[in-house]
Amino acid sequence: MxxxxxxxxxxxxxxxxxxxxxxxxxxxxxxxxxxxxxxxxxxxxxxxxxxxxxxxxxxxxxxxxxxxxxxxxxxxxxxxxxxxxxxxxxxxxxxxxxxxxxxxxxxxxxxxxxxxxxxxxxxxxxxxxxxxxxxxxxxxxxxxxxxxxxxxxxxxxxxxxxxxxxxxxxxxxxxxxxxxxxxxxxxxxxxxxxxxxxxxxxxxxxxxxxxxxxxxxxxxxxxxxxxxxxxxGYTAPEEVVEEIAEAIMEVEGVEDLYELDVVQEGAFLDVDGTIELPETMSVGEAEDVKDEIERRLKKIYPNIHNVTLGIHEDDELSRWGSREYVRLRRKAPACKLVKVAVSTRKK
Missing domain, CATH: 1.20.1510.10 (Cation efflux protein transmembrane domain)
Structure with missing residues (x-):
């Protein structure tokens, strides 16, 4: 105690x-x-x-x-x-x-x-x-x-x-x-x-x-x-959404982001989105991709509470890239939002 x-x-x-x-x-x-x-x-x-x-x-x-x-x-x-x-x-x-x-x-x-x-x-x-x-x-x-x-x-x-x-x-x-x-x-x-x-x-x-x-x-x-x-609960600032989108897109196997919502609830962030993967990818490989995404996101934003990702087959349309979130817009990592002290210290 x-x-x-x-x-x-x-x-x-x-x-x-x-x-x-x-x-x-x-x-x-x-x-x-x-x-x-x-x-x-x-x-x-x-x-x-x-x-x-x-x-x-x-x-x-x-x-x-x-x-x-x-x-x-x-x-x-x-x-x-x-x-x-x-x-x-x-x-x-x-x-x-x-x-x-x-x-x-x-x-x-x-x-x-x-x-x-x-x-x-x-x-x-x-x-x-x-x-x-x-x-x-x-x-x-x-x-x-x-x-x-x-x-x-x-x-x-x-x-x-x-x-x-x-x-x-x-x-x-x-x-x-x-x-x-x-x-x-x-x-x-x-x-x-x-x-x-x-x-x-x-x-x-x-x-x-x-x-x-x-x-x-x-x-x-x-x-x-x-x-x-x-x-x-409200939508996180655009800079935060951009950095999370970029981190997801950098994971090998992710072709595009079909949709992405980042919501701040209290002191934490909830990430909810759908990623596009190659149709040739197996279920096991897709799960590995999702695990890698969650690991990377929680490393960037330790106060992320939930990461919920759906899967959609690649439709060869550049949704996120066309919105200049990732592929057409590269910049220094965005400022961090709500980095709770409990998440940044070693237990």
Missing amino acids: AKQVLFLLRQANYTSLKSAIGNLFLAVIKFFAFTFTGSLAMQAEAIHSFNDGCAQAAVFVGSVFASRKPTSSFPNGFGRLSNLIVLFVAIFMAYNAEHMIQKSFHVLLAPAASPAAGFFWNIVVLVSAFVVDGFVLYQAMKDIGKEVESPARGWELVKLSLRSYHLATPETRLVFWEDLLATGAIFIAVAGITAAHLGVAPWGDSLAGLIIGVLLFGIAVNVAWENIKGLI
């Missing part, structure tokens, strides 16, 4: 755990700053950090349980458990955001002067939050680079993250977007608090709280939708 627990913990997503710890720490600091200054922007920031911390803690817990092997009672494994946990957290996030929007809107109609002494305290807390959120965001970018197998660093890493985030694991995507928006929200909070303190816009603090609340609600809806898709 102890060995199994240690094994599951080793496979968990520690990016989300580090982000959860950082955000919950920031939530406590921001809450004390809000209590001292009464700043609505700071209250919104505290709720933002608290929501992010809860969501990422849920992702970490989900990644632990999702690493369990399939059982007789649950033959499809536990990959969707992470999606289910985070979906409930997203509902909680939406509730907090809606409450923040309402409060900020009411105060916006009758803004109150913020304590002068609290301005500098707010700025210090927000600068500290920027350092922590910026560090976590950079770690998430590094994880994206690692998962897409890119050596990019510096500004190139930033561009790579914005361009290829959809090819990273669901957990890393969540951390990346939440901390990217959290970093942006800090600038909004600083602008609102400063405008209110200088008297340029007495309603700046409550307006900043309202904007951050709307951002929070948007994040909650996006997180909920991403995890609903994970529970239902």
